[in-house]
Amino acid sequence: MTDPGRLTVITGPSGVGKGTLVNQLLGRHPAIWLSISATTRAPRQGEQEGVNYFFMDRADFEARVAAGGFLEWAEFAGNLYGTPRQPVEQQLASGRPVLLEIELEGARQVRQSFAQGFQVFIQPPSLAELERRIRGRGTDSDEAIGRRLERARVELAAAAEFDACITNDDLTQALLELERLMQLSS
Numbered sequence: 001m002t003d004p005g006r007l008t009v010i011t012g013p014s015g016v017g018k019g020t021l022v023n024q025l026l027g028r029h030p031a032i033w034l035s036i037s038a039t040t041r042a043p044r045q046g047e048q049e050g051v052n053y054f055f056m057d058r059a060d061f062e063a064r065v066a067a068g069g070f071l072e073w074a075e076f077a078g079n080l081y082g083t084p085r086q087p088v089e090q091q092l093a094s095g096r097p098v099l100l101e102i103e104l105e106g107a108r109q110v111r112q113s114f115a116q117g118f119q120v121f122i123q124p125p126s127l128a129e130l131e132r133r134i135r136g137r138g139t140d141s142d143e144a145i146g147r148r149l150e151r152a153r154v155e156l157a158a159a160a161e162f163d164a165c166i167t168n169d170d171l172t173q174a175l176l177e178l179e180r181l182m183q184l185s186s
């Protein structure tokens with residue numbers, strides 16, 4: 001069992017399979033509460049407001065930053081992303097395990113405010129495989145893919161800052177490893 005009120009952060013380069021892993025984890029452990037982030041990025045095909053993200057324009061996002069409404073926030077590949085503070089605090093207070101799927105700068109901010117949180121880094125088997133996955137997903141323009149790959153090198157260099165690192169080669173193995181690290185029964 002995860003400790004009640006435990007906060008887990010999952011970070012890793014875009015396209016490594018974080019969303020896929022998290023979806024499977026939530027399917028198997030419905031008690032876990034996944035934070036829904038706010039972003040200024042345009043919705044991808046099939047993404048829904050309030051399900052994948054809270055989509056907002058830059059002015060609204062910045063007003064929320066000024067009001068202290070985010071637990072953490074960062075700019076990634078030209079867009080702003082942030083974790084709404086209040087729901088996370090509410091879920092932690094109620095004792096529910098909380099999961100954040102966020103990029104490196106945000107993970108660093110959470111490390112300062114929640115030193116007791118557990119942080120996992122997901123890495124690809126190789127950069128070539130990462131690029132193949134991003135392209136295979138078919139949701140990003142060539143320019144966006146370029147920015148994501150450039151950022152991936154920076155993120156991969158920071159893997160050692162995390163409490164644990166998982167290589168997402170075989171998805172099932174990666175999921176089992178994540179469950180083990182989060183002390184969940186598989």
Ligand code: ADP
Binds near residue numbers: 137171
């Ligand atoms: P992220 O959320 O990290 O940006 P996604 O979950 O969207 O990544 O995954 C990117 C692509 O890689 C998707 O098409 C997904 O199906 C694929 N993928 C995820 N995990 C694996 C894996 N272990 N092996 C091969 N492909 C994978």
Ligand code: 5GP
Binds near residue numbers: 037
């Ligand atoms: P995407 O545009 O592919 O959905 O997400 C791009 C990156 O932003 C991913 O690395 C994802 O983990 C990160 N991200 C998503 N939500 C947040 C958030 O609330 N805060 C931060 N710092 N990063 C986020």
